[in-house]
Amino acid sequence: MLKVTILVGNPKPQSRTLRVAETLLDRLLEPGSYEARVIDLAEHAAHIFEWPSPDMAELNQAVADSDLVIVASPTYKATYTGLLKGFLDRYAANSLRGVTAIPVMTGADLGHSMAPDVNLRPLLVELGASVPSKSFFFVTGHMERMEELVEEWAVENTAVLRLTQPLAEGLFARRPESADIDSTSVGA
Secondary structure (H helix, E strand, O other): OEEEEEEEOOOOOOOHHHHHHHHHHHHHOOOOOEEEEEEEHHHHHHHOOOOOOHHHHHHHHHHHOOOEEEEEEEOEOOEOOHHHHHHHOOOOOOOOOOOEEEEEEEEOOHHHOOHHHHHHHHHHHHOOOEOOOOOEEEEHHHHHHHHHHHHHHHHHHHHHHHHHHHHHHHHHHHOHHHHHOOHHHOOO
């Protein structure tokens, strides 16, 4: 069974951003094929900058142990929220190795539609996550069409996401030692 986490960096609890991420998960995976956990950072905002924090460490570990993470944020100042950044800053480089991530951002209009690819994707890749599909940007003024728009994205990107498992199996079958390569030795 897949472990899935929805990580939402909206400072407003139970936000539209969360609803978009939940709808995306519902459209991507078959019911019963996964166990999902929602981490709504608005509910943990008071602890984001506590060091050390057992609660935050447990949440960070839950994300790192996931097979799939949907990382969702509203667009603030053309990028993701400080709340999400504060949470993700708790990871070292490559701490999310083995996790597949889907960047999702919401915004008022298409003016910032590149934000998830330009800002959020590079951060997730730096943390070691695999980001094989396109990012998803959702215009919040289209909430009445949310299911339709999410479905369009899911149909377009499902084929890419399906490629990751056979590709990984093929690569590891040919070169089993590649799974143990330390990132510091790459390019050496």
